[in-house]
Amino acid sequence: MNGNKPTLITQGPQVLEPMQQACVDLLTDALEEAMKGRISSVALVVCMDDGIATVMAGVNGGALNLGCDDLKHKIHAEMFEDGNVRKPKQPKSSILRMR
Numbered sequence: 001m002n003g004n005k006p007t008l009i010t011q012g013p014q015v016l017e018p019m020q021q022a023c024v025d026l027l028t029d030a031l032e033e034a035m036k037g038r039i040s041s042v043a044l045v046v047c048m049d050d051g052i053a054t055v056m057a058g059v060n061g062g063a064l065n066l067g068c069d070d071l072k073h074k075i076h077a078e079m080f081e082d083g084n085v086r087k088p089k090q091p092k093s094s095i096l097r098m099r
Helices: 018-035 061-079
Strands: 041-048 051-058
Touching: 041 061
Parallel strands: none
Antiparallel strands: 041 051
16 A cells, blocks of 8 residues: 555656766766776766756866866856857767776
């Protein structure tokens, strides 16, 4: 017996929007590199329907700060063009792989 709890009904696997899948791909690429020991510091900003979250880990604060400055520049360049909002492009992972 279920009591007063609602019953959840699902309809198979969730289909992600293209931009959501791009986020999954980026995080997967970063996780693979981190598991190989190639990442020593990370900063993460996530945007959700109900807000944002930020978190960081690692020891190289100077490089993280420089990376954040570079990221802010990229965000501005991708989102705005001559003061107008630009149409979003399909993002691709830009995780650098050093071999």
